[in-house]
Amino acid sequence: MKHAIRRLHWTLGLAAAMGMGSAWAQSSGLPALGDGESISLSAERQLGDRIARELYRDPDFLEDPVLDEYIQQLWAPLVKAAASRGELSSELQERFAWRILLGRDRSVNAFALPGGYLGVHLGLIAVVGSHDELASVLAHELSHVTQRHIARGMSDQAKMTPWVIGSMILGVLAASKSPQGAQALIVGGQAAAVQSQLSYSRDMEREADRVGYGILVDAGYDPKGFVGMFAKLQQAAGLNDSGAFPYLRSHPLTSERLADMQARQQLNTSAPGTAADMAQAMLSARARVLSQNNPDALKAWIQEAEQPTTRSMPAQRAGALYAATLAHLQMRNMAAAERTLQALGPLVAAADHVPTSEASRTSALAAKRWLRLLRAEVAFKQERFDEVLQTVIPVQNGAALQRPELMAVAQALARMPSHPLQQDITGQLRQWVQAAPHDAPAWDALSRLLSKQGQALASLRAEGEAQIARLDWSGGIDRLRAAQDLARTGRLRPGEHIEASIVDARLRYAQDNWLALQKQR
């Protein structure tokens, strides 16, 4: 499929398709959506898939096992709470994607897309002071989806086809980093006008605040997160208008919204104050470094860790050392990375000795885990693969690994000669993708391990599944065809007949989807 947009960017307040100029609709010459009615769930999902497919290909799209797990674990309780509060019908839950895509972008931003996709910028993760703050933004965006604000807005544009709307959203997504590129995309240089139309109404914002707040509380997060985030955004609004906080543009902080929030907050005074959170500081540091990996930015993270002033607060200091280690790794300064990692160790260990609440105990455990995974990363970069396994796999054998650990081990095994753990980890990956079939990186990892074990057919299929998971139908068809050819020409091993018939079925599935996509145009 050839597409006009070569490269898109992640910087946009929010990408709900609201209120397009009618000239677009008239010039499109394509069949229109039902007049005056909100678009159907499946039409919205199709539209979301089309946008998400472009985002998956974007060089700024990030797959990072640590941050992916973090955001997923924040997100899942929110979706669950929305469902049990009756904000999310089982039909909507089933038909929409509910996937979060991370973007390597330092601006503070999150946006809901049609069809239940959510875009989150690393810049947002980098500035939050607690996971409650991040959850509050996710809850707000989730509410835009559950209240079907996107569909409601699109119904006002009855003459627009989803294809045109999708192009508009993709165009605006491309806009703010590269204004010239955006003008080429949006005819007549109307980028600003279009972008201002791509926003929710004030009523929708208030509804998303109200519904989001309820979801946040029900999901077990500290409602102070909402207020903390508001305060942060408000402060930033006073400080700069450089575009680093595009979330503000799409979600203006009217005094009305702030008053509503503060009133809600007073009803929930029982929430405990958030202690300085070392684990959060480490994750935010990770997001900071991964959002900007040019040499100047990396040097700045390294310098920050050398500042004596940051030593006073352990969480901050841990964040700075984590960032510096990761920055050294990116610059391939291995000895320096080892040094900052060494300094981080005792700091994390000490967090455990402070007798405090359940929450801080959880945080201390998480900090230890992020340290272990960072240590494994440092070892991997130096090709000390055995050390990766020793660092990440717990002593008590047999338990299934969590995803970041599983991915780290699989990555190491793929680079090692045959290893006794190979089979066990392959089995764990198989189980994982069965439960999470949309996990493209896990399919990739599985494919590599299968290939090492000479299981070419299953490996090709896993490769195809990874493409399908990223909604790349033609890529998936290509791999599955190769698998089919192999099954036909090569001699199948015992048990591979089942795999071959799965390949046939999955190929048909990919082809159907590819055809459906062509018809949409």
Ligand SMILES: [Zn+2]
């Ligand atoms: Zn909003």
